[in-house]
Amino acid sequence: MHIPAAFIRFRFRQAGKFVKEIPLPYLVLLLGILAAAGMAGYSFVESRTGGAAVGGGMLLLLLSIHLKRKDFHFIRLAEASPWTVFCADYWLLSCPVMALEAVRGQWAVALALLLGCVGVSLIRQPYWRRAKGFPVPRLIPAEAFEVRTGLRRDGWVLLAFYAGAFVGLLLPYASFAMLWVYTAALSGCFRDGEPVAVLCSRELPAGRFIGRKLGVNLRLFALSVVPVCLLYVAIRPGDWWLALFFFVMAILNVALFILMKYALYRPGGKITSGQISLFLSMAGMLLPFLAPVTLFLLVRYAVMARQQLTPHLYVYN
Amino acid sequence: MFTIEHLRFGYQKGKEVLKGLDLSMETGKIQGFAGLNGAGKTTFLNLIYHFIRPSDGKITYNGHPLLRREVSYLEAENYFYPYMTGREYLELFPAGGGGFDMERWRQLFSLPLDDIVESYSTGMRKKLALLAALKPDKPVLILDEPFNGLDLESAHLLTMILAQLRTGGKTILITSHIYESLAGCCDVIHYLSDGQIARSYTREEFPLLQDELQSIMEERFGGLIAGLIPSQ
Known part of the structure; x- marks a missing residue:
């Protein structure tokens, strides 16, 4: 698998720009909410069922993102392989959840999520040229x-x-x-x-x-x-x-x-x-x-x- | 009468696009507007539709200030809400007093109205936007580059529709970059240059306009092209 390094750098730059543009009070609130969600997630993934539920939710989220993507042609124009870019994006997005699962000893769920990202990336694109x-x-x-x-x-x-x-x-x-x-x-x-x-x-x-x-x-x-x-x-x-x-x-x-x-x-x-x-x-x-x-x-x-x-x-x- | 008096407008201070434009037009006719890129054709139409406010001047229609309620506008570039079908788009526009038989228009333009607009070709989108402009049945119709993207058959069909609308008493203001498209349907063509109407040409004078356009182009670009493309 060819690693789309240019796209990964681009995603980090996009993330940096996104964070920089958030006004400070909003950023503090956002970090507070994310920390609360992280703590809730940490206690939730203690059990295998909780870990599977969080992993499944993450995969569903990635699937809904994938189905709405419209950058297939853009990636092709940039002479990259779309599925590798999709896969790298989904790995980056699910990194915190995978880390959480691994820290709590849910290795199977973390591995399933890792493979799930590959599976989602392989779903055929583009979708948006539907007539009905x-x-x-x-x-x-x-x-x-x-x-x-x-x-x-x-x-x-x-x-x-x-x-x-x-x-x-x-x-x-x-x-x-x-x-x-x-x-x-x-x-x-x-x-x-x-x-x-x-x-x-x-x-x-x-x-x-x-x-x-x-x-x-x-x-x-x-x-x-x-x-x-x-x-x-x-x-x-x-x-x-x-x-x-x-x-x-x-x-x-x-x-x-x-x-x-x-x-x-x-x-x-x-x-x-x-x-x-x-x-x-x-x-x-x-x-x-x-x-x-x-x-x-x-x-x-x-x-x-x-x-x-x-x-x-x-x-x- | 459709009268425009001393119309002025500029997007930047000190740079006027329209410099006191005066024009008197007969209603119930097809009035064409020609000019080079940046001559102010679209700005002129936007002012008539009240998209933008003039810095000076007035527009009157049959003796009263022209209201937007009396005007339908087909913009040069047409975009549509994502995932909307052609039928849904047309349903958003209230039908005018004359009614609007959507099924007959659909057949005439061969439009798949129940498909989403994103699956339409450029020409189909133009036809859909045109139907939306026709549906409210307003007395004044502004068409900015209506022939863009239309195939030969549809362009001919549009010319026939415009002639029928004129018979029904509509005043139609139309622009095009293609001289032949304007000459094929207009009663008068107004040539815009330097923020003014340089001259208006009646049907009998259209050949004169064509000759003048030809000589302007020759003077401007003839030498440049000769130098750019070497002869074999």
């Missing part, structure tokens, strides 16, 4: 095109997480963990800026446009999450406050995805910044002391979204 994609139900209105297109792209993954939320009703808190992943996966639907022609098609001023967008998408999201929350409360009535908190935080986070899309709007462009803010806000669903961060970001991005859209929609004021 996941079937989207007609009940989702055309106006919610972000959800429609997101479902078409990641439908099976979203469906698996959503079904997992129902299966998780059998265990305490498991449903919320799956709903958290489901909500996080939904953020991917709001990462692309639509063309100006679509933005202007409803002929609404910026404020009303944002209001309508929030209304349509939050209604859809609430319709999908409410059944899980209600069933959870029916099974465990004592935890009604937890279901309510989770539901409210999930709604606020989806609102944040939408506001962020328009706050950082570029016609036809992909939104690449704001990932740390999103991560912190999503962490607020699991760590209640971070909830004020979500509220602060909501207000900040609402103001920014209005300002960003006004030059395109001012004629409808």
Whole structure:
């Protein structure tokens, strides 16, 4: 196997640039959350089952990354072998988990993860030239095109997480963990800026446009999450406050995805910044002391979204 | 009448793209705009659509300031939301008073509307964007380089559609880098140069425009090309 040294150096430079661009307070918070996750992981992988669960989760994450990659042609243009680059990327990403497994004596899981990375890398690319994609139900209105297109792209993954939320009703808190992943996966639907022609098609001023967008998408999201929350409360009535908190935080986070899309709007462009803010806000669903961060970001991005859209929609004021 | 008075605009201070452009156009006609790269054709169209605000001047349509609600705009470069089907894209645009028979348009343009747009060719994307511009049935239609990427058959079809729209009373503003495309469909061609309309040519004067363009090109590039490519 040829080692793609140039790509590995490039990944380190990318990682360095990413870290340098994070504002210090966010970096401290991020490190705190990562340290907490590391400690939780350390105690979790003590048992073989825990180790296998963490390893399996990591492999699933790598698989979802692999299925969404679009750099196959770029790597070919750089005259490198795509699967070796993929493999090196996945080894780098799963390094901390493999180290954790090895330190706790889970050698078999660490080895399986190592081989799993090779397996994932060998899955045929590219995927994105599909003509149909996941079937989207007609009940989702055309106006919610972000959800429609997101479902078409990641439908099976979203469906698996959503079904997992129902299966998780059998265990305490498991449903919320799956709903958290489901909500996080939904953020991917709001990462692309639509063309100006679509933005202007409803002929609404910026404020009303944002209001309508929030209304349509939050209604859809609430319709999908409410059944899980209600069933959870029916099974465990004592935890009604937890279901309510989770539901409210999930709604606020989806609102944040939408506001962020328009706050950082570029016609036809992909939104690449704001990932740390999103991560912190999503962490607020699991760590209640971070909830004020979500509220602060909501207000900040609402103001920014209005300002960003006004030059395109001012004629409808 | 469609009147543009003293239109000024610059992307940078002191560097004006349009320098007090004046133009009076008859409505219900196809008005072509020609000019070299950077002459300001797209800027001019963006100003008419209110994408950008002029530093001076006004645009009036039938005696009142032109509203964006009266205009449909097909941009030169068309991009689409990832994983969206052609049908979903068209459903985002409300149909105008004249209605919009999506099935008949689909047949006319041979578009696979239920496939995602990423699987479309350049020409198919252009046709989809054109349908989206036609659907709202606005009285003014701006088409920036509509012939780009179209095959011979589709380009001819577009010329026929434009003629039909003119019959229906629409005012169409169109740009193209290809003289033949403009000459094939326009009633008037306006030549933009140095931020102004240098001259407007009626159908009878089109051969004159072609001769003038030919001589401009010969003067500009003839000697350079002769020096660049050695004769055998």
